[in-house]
Amino acid sequence: MTVKKAACFGGLGDRIAAWTALSISTVCILIMGFILFFLVWESLPVLRTTTLSDLLTGMDWYPQEEPPALGMLPLIASSLAVSLLSSLVGLPVSLAIAVFTAEAAPRALRNLVKPLLELLGFLPSIVFGFLGMAVLAPWMQERFNLLTGLNLANASALLGVMMIPTVGSLADEALRAVPQELRAASYALGATRWETIRRVVAPAALPGILSASLLGVMRAAGETMVVLMAAGGAAILPKNLFDPVRPLTSTIAAEMGETPVGSAHYHALFFAGLILLSITLIINLLSSYVETKGLRMKGGG
């Protein structure tokens, strides 16, 4: 009965809209599935040349040699280091800005800061890369007396700044979406503004803040141009902040163009893409685990 009712509810216009939405979303899902399939399909042949453990724990990346040395540990470590460090730079600042614009700033100031923040988000990544290469690197080298200014710290600082607009803006929206009644109730109980933000508003906005942060971390992990230009590109395990590093993304970007199609190197680069996908997937799963756990704790408390 209900099904019938729903079906005749809208008439032609509704049905067209429903079908359009259904077909568009189906096509999108199919395309995503195809991309995933293609990635796996193109990366697996590398296992004919080398073993999984050599790929994941090997220290030498010399893909041009015969036979090729395809150790990706330095690349994986670099990707992780860059994502972690840039999150350390970017997330606290983004969240502080979000708390400021959502909770503390007067309306006029908020109306000024928010568009400015979003404007920063429109800057193409190559602009950041160029800044890192031409401005930050020489300054860093001079200031800290380094071998090179193109290094882990440089790339992480740039990526950290790059994630601020997205994360700050989304976290701001999440905080603003917390009902005003909650704040009012908290104030009525005698809580200060900071106590209210910390104990009431932030926990209520936690899922939104987490997914905002997640988006930032993933952007850092997947960003290519900035690390290609500013990270230095040495395939070594980073031992300190000022070592040049070579994340998976910049390796793919730099080498895919001239790699003979069908070679072990070619398939290894696809495999690097698959590792990257796994890394972001793991971050995603971890955060949803944290999120549900956080919600449960809140429910219990």
Next chain:
Amino acid sequence: MNRWKALAAVLGAAVFAGRALAAEVVINGSTTVLPFVQVAVERFAAAHPEVKMSISGGGTGNGIKALIDKTSQIAMASREIKKGEVDQAKVKGVNPFETTVALDCIVPLVHPSNPIENLTFEQLKKIYTGEITNWKDVGGPDAPLAVIGRDSSSGTYGTWQEMVVEKGGGKRRVTPRAQVAASSGAMLTMVAGNKFAIGYDGIGYVDSTVKAVKVEGSAASVTSAKDGSYPLSRKLYLYTDGEPAGGVKAFIDYLLSADGQKIVLDTGFINIQ
């Protein structure tokens, strides 16, 4: 009336000649070769509007791949075609034909403030394999050495690897501490921005922001590359499917003509005549 006939004949001939060339010529491949071929394409297309030209640079490997897949008619290459690629081509019924169009010389580069004038092959090799890590070991100031190479898939990397790093005995691997420049332009920026740096680039890219170093006492120049006295030079190629014909032939003939070779010179490479 005769005049009209003559005009008709001329027009007919022009249309016919146009027909003979009319084809789409797609060019793809090495970004080292790209700069002068691109200029040549622009000039050629202006004179021959009937030939549709399109050009892009995806790297030597991609260019040859496109030739094999028949999605392009000309592949630009900064290295000779590999045996594996020839085999793949034969399977698809493509017969790669090589035309040498220019010479390129690779030049070691340092920061303009670096007093180093000359390096030997052995010194270059030891710098790149990581055995020498301080400028004082090659006669410079007591300062660390920042080694910059190209991405391992670029044609310039291949030539450097072959002509410098693998020369003689000993280590054959570039030190993993070497930084990587993702393009010829990025190499210039990286060397120009780092007073400890050493890098290399095709002579076509070298400008006054960096200092070119002599190799075995020989300075890179048009004359020294041509007469063979500069030891770090290489040929640049165009590959076609079989001997060039039609619009492809017309274009390659243009590139090899005096006009075309002048473009090669003007973009910083070396002509082959």
